[in-house]
Amino acid sequence: MDSLEADGGPAPRRVRVDLAGRAVRRASYSRQELEEQTQVGEVLIRGLVRAQLALALSLAGVVILLLGTLPIAFALFPALGDVYVLGLRLPWLLLGILAYPLLYVVGWLHVRQAERIEDDFSKAVGPTQDPETNGPWQ
Amino acid sequence: MAVSGSPYALPAIIVVTVLTIGIGAYGLRFSRTTSDFLVASRSISPGWNASAISGEYLSAASFLGVAGLVMKYGADVLWYPVGFAAGYLALLLFVAAPLRRSGAFTLPDFAEARLGSRALRRWSVFFVVVIGWLYLLPQLQGAGLTLRTLTGAPYWVGAVVVGVVVTVNVANGGMRSITFVQAFQYWLKLTAIAVPAFFLLIVWQSGGFADLSGGQAPTFDEQTSVRVDTGVTVVLGEPLTLSVDGFADGADVDGPVRWTAGDHQIAAGTVLVFPDGAAVPHVSGLPALSGQTWAAPLGSGGGSPDHPLFATYSLILATFLGTMGLPHVLVRFYTNPDGRAARRTTLIVLALLGVFYLFPTLYGALGRLYTPQLLITGQTDAVVLLLPGAALGGLLGQVLGALVAAGAFAAFLSTASGLLVSVSGVLSTDVMGRGSVRDFRRAATVAGLVPLVIAAQIDRLDVSQVVGLAFAVAASTFCPLLVLGIWWRGLTAVGALAGVLAGGALSLTAVLVTVFGGELDGWPGVLLAQPAAWTVPVAFAVLVVVSKATAARIPPNIGRTMLLLHAPESLGLGRATPS
Incomplete structure (x- = not known):
C-alpha cells in the first residue's frame, strides 16, 4: 500500500506486480479513499447511496401504482366495488387478503437487491480489514 | 349486552398476566447493565426480534379496533390494517438498515448524532414522549373496555391492572425480558384470533355463507x-x-x-x-349502512362520509409513514446485530403481520351477522370479544371467547410495555437522569403513571381514532426527519428543527381539537380528523426549504456520516477515526 501512496514522493520504487496482488492493492486504495473522504471516495459512497435510494423509490413506486391508485380507481369506477372474484367483492379481496402477500413480495425483492448492491460495493472497496462491527457513532 | 363474555375469560386473562410477569422475571436474571435494559445488548436473532416487534406492535387497535371499525364502516377502513402492515414496508425500504448502522440508541440519539443539535434532541424527546403517551392511552382504555365487557367491572379497573402490571414489569426487567415477553405475545395473539376464526368460518359456511353485502341494514335473526x-x-x-x-x-x-x-x-x-x-337501530352519529354501502368502497369514508377520498388518502399516508416514527417500533431496531439483520427482521415482521391482519376483517364482517346489537351502542370494539360466544354458543363458544380475551389482554400488555420502555428510555437519559438503571426505573414509574391517571379520567375516547392520530403525529415529525436525515445530504439542524416543529404543531393541534373539541363537519372536520394528508407534506416542505436556506450549516462530516449509514458494517468504514 505504501508504494501506491508514494505518488508525490521522490522516486517511485520499482515493485513486482502480479495480478492478484494488484487487485488487493487497488481495493485497499478505495477503502482508504473512502475513509479520507477523497473525491474518489465521495464518488463511491454517492454511488452506493444513489443505488439504494433508486431501489427503494422504485419499489415504493410499485406499491403506489398497485395499492395507492385503488381509492381513485374505486372513486372513478364505482362498479369495481360490485365485481365478485372468487366469491368476494373485489375491494375486499384486494385489501383484505392480497395486499399482504404483495407487501411481502416487495419487501423480499428489496432485501435481495439491497444486499446485492452492498455486495458490489464491498467488492469494489476490498476485503474486510479489522471489522469493527458494532462501533458506536463517531 | 345480552351477549355476555365467557365465564372462563377472567381466568384466561389472569393466566396471561401471570405468564407475562413470570417470563419477565425469568428474563430479569439476564438483565444486568444499562445496555441490557435499553437494547438487550443487541444480541437477538431476526426470528426472535421479528416476533417481538410484531408482538409489541399488535395493539388494542389491531386486536380489537380494526374489527370494530370494519363492523361499523366496512370496506373503507380495510386501509387501517393494510396501512399498519405497509408501514413496515416503508420502514424496510427507507429506514431499517441505515438506522441500525447509525448505532444510535433512540430517536433523539439519531437526531443529535446526525445533525449535532441539542435543541433538535430536546424536541425529539418531547415528541417521543407525546406520541408514546398518546398511544398508551387507548391501550389502557381498551383494557378497561375489555374487563367491563367481560366481567362488568368498572371501566377504571382494567386500565389500572394493565397500567400497574406493565409499569412494574418494565421497571424491573427492561427490554431484555420484554423481548421474550413480546415474542411470546405475538404467537399468543395469533393463536387467540386464528383458532376461533376457523370455527367462525365453519359456522358461516354451515349457514351457506350468508351474504353480508345485501341491500338491507343488519337485522336480528332471533328475538x-x-x-x-x-x-x-x-x-x-x-x-x-x-x-x-x-x-x-x-x-x-x-x-x-x-x-x-x-x-x-x-x-x-x-x-x-x-x-x-x-x-338493528344504530347509535346516533353512526350511519345505518345498508349492506351495499358497507361493502362498497368510499361509502362511509371510515367515519368521514363527506370527503371519503381525502380521508382515505390521509389515512393511507398516516399509517404508511407513521409506523417508522413510532418510538416503540424504532427502539427495537437497535437490538439487531447489524443493518442486514435489521432488514431481514423487518421482512419477517411483514410476513407475521400479514398473516395476523387477515383475521380482524373476518371478525368485523361476521359481527354484522352474529352480534349486530353492538351497533346500537356503537361499542363495536367489543366484537372480537363477543363474537365467538354469540356465533358458536355452548362450551366451545365460551372457551374460544376466553381465548380471544386472553389475546386482547396480551395486546394491551405487550404494546403498553413497548411504549413504556421507549418513553422511559428517553426520559431516563434526557430528562430525569443520565440513563443509569436506577434512573430507568424511576423514569418507567413516571412514564407509566401519567397516562394511567389521564386514562382513568377520560372514559369515552375512541380507541382506533386516537391510535390513528398518534400515527399522524409520528408521520408528521419523525418520518421526514428520518427519511431526509438518511438520504439527503442537504439537511441542516435548523431545517430539521423547523420541519419537526411545524409538522408536530399542526398535527398535535388537529389531535387536540379532534379529541377534546366538538364535532366539526365538512372540510374542517375531515382536515382535523385525518390531518396527515396536509401535515406530512407541510413538514417535508419546511424541512427542505429551511435546510436549503441554511445550506451553509450542512454538517461538515456529512460524507463520513453517509458512509456510516449506508456501507455494510463488515467493511468497518466510517466507524473509527482512521489511524
Whole structure:
C-alpha cells in the first residue's frame, strides 16, 4: 500500500506486480479513499447511496401504482366495488387478503437487491480489514 | 349486552398476566447493565426480534379496533390494517438498515448524532414522549373496555391492572425480558384470533355463507335482548314495536312500546328486547349502512362520509409513514446485530403481520351477522370479544371467547410495555437522569403513571381514532426527519428543527381539537380528523426549504456520516477515526 501512496514522493520504487496482488492493492486504495473522504471516495459512497435510494423509490413506486391508485380507481369506477372474484367483492379481496402477500413480495425483492448492491460495493472497496462491527457513532 | 363474555375469560386473562410477569422475571436474571435494559445488548436473532416487534406492535387497535371499525364502516377502513402492515414496508425500504448502522440508541440519539443539535434532541424527546403517551392511552382504555365487557367491572379497573402490571414489569426487567415477553405475545395473539376464526368460518359456511353485502341494514335473526350499559341515543330507520324495561325517552317504561322512526334516548341499565327480524337501530352519529354501502368502497369514508377520498388518502399516508416514527417500533431496531439483520427482521415482521391482519376483517364482517346489537351502542370494539360466544354458543363458544380475551389482554400488555420502555428510555437519559438503571426505573414509574391517571379520567375516547392520530403525529415529525436525515445530504439542524416543529404543531393541534373539541363537519372536520394528508407534506416542505436556506450549516462530516449509514458494517468504514 505504501508504494501506491508514494505518488508525490521522490522516486517511485520499482515493485513486482502480479495480478492478484494488484487487485488487493487497488481495493485497499478505495477503502482508504473512502475513509479520507477523497473525491474518489465521495464518488463511491454517492454511488452506493444513489443505488439504494433508486431501489427503494422504485419499489415504493410499485406499491403506489398497485395499492395507492385503488381509492381513485374505486372513486372513478364505482362498479369495481360490485365485481365478485372468487366469491368476494373485489375491494375486499384486494385489501383484505392480497395486499399482504404483495407487501411481502416487495419487501423480499428489496432485501435481495439491497444486499446485492452492498455486495458490489464491498467488492469494489476490498476485503474486510479489522471489522469493527458494532462501533458506536463517531 | 345480552351477549355476555365467557365465564372462563377472567381466568384466561389472569393466566396471561401471570405468564407475562413470570417470563419477565425469568428474563430479569439476564438483565444486568444499562445496555441490557435499553437494547438487550443487541444480541437477538431476526426470528426472535421479528416476533417481538410484531408482538409489541399488535395493539388494542389491531386486536380489537380494526374489527370494530370494519363492523361499523366496512370496506373503507380495510386501509387501517393494510396501512399498519405497509408501514413496515416503508420502514424496510427507507429506514431499517441505515438506522441500525447509525448505532444510535433512540430517536433523539439519531437526531443529535446526525445533525449535532441539542435543541433538535430536546424536541425529539418531547415528541417521543407525546406520541408514546398518546398511544398508551387507548391501550389502557381498551383494557378497561375489555374487563367491563367481560366481567362488568368498572371501566377504571382494567386500565389500572394493565397500567400497574406493565409499569412494574418494565421497571424491573427492561427490554431484555420484554423481548421474550413480546415474542411470546405475538404467537399468543395469533393463536387467540386464528383458532376461533376457523370455527367462525365453519359456522358461516354451515349457514351457506350468508351474504353480508345485501341491500338491507343488519337485522336480528332471533328475538334478542340488549342491555344498555351507558346512556345512548339511537336512531330507528322505521317504526318498531319492542319491549323495554327501564328508562327511555324521558319516562319509566316496562313492557311493549311502539317507537316511531327517529331518535330515541335510552338511559343506562335499560333492557331492550327486539323481535325476530327487526332492523338493528344504530347509535346516533353512526350511519345505518345498508349492506351495499358497507361493502362498497368510499361509502362511509371510515367515519368521514363527506370527503371519503381525502380521508382515505390521509389515512393511507398516516399509517404508511407513521409506523417508522413510532418510538416503540424504532427502539427495537437497535437490538439487531447489524443493518442486514435489521432488514431481514423487518421482512419477517411483514410476513407475521400479514398473516395476523387477515383475521380482524373476518371478525368485523361476521359481527354484522352474529352480534349486530353492538351497533346500537356503537361499542363495536367489543366484537372480537363477543363474537365467538354469540356465533358458536355452548362450551366451545365460551372457551374460544376466553381465548380471544386472553389475546386482547396480551395486546394491551405487550404494546403498553413497548411504549413504556421507549418513553422511559428517553426520559431516563434526557430528562430525569443520565440513563443509569436506577434512573430507568424511576423514569418507567413516571412514564407509566401519567397516562394511567389521564386514562382513568377520560372514559369515552375512541380507541382506533386516537391510535390513528398518534400515527399522524409520528408521520408528521419523525418520518421526514428520518427519511431526509438518511438520504439527503442537504439537511441542516435548523431545517430539521423547523420541519419537526411545524409538522408536530399542526398535527398535535388537529389531535387536540379532534379529541377534546366538538364535532366539526365538512372540510374542517375531515382536515382535523385525518390531518396527515396536509401535515406530512407541510413538514417535508419546511424541512427542505429551511435546510436549503441554511445550506451553509450542512454538517461538515456529512460524507463520513453517509458512509456510516449506508456501507455494510463488515467493511468497518466510517466507524473509527482512521489511524
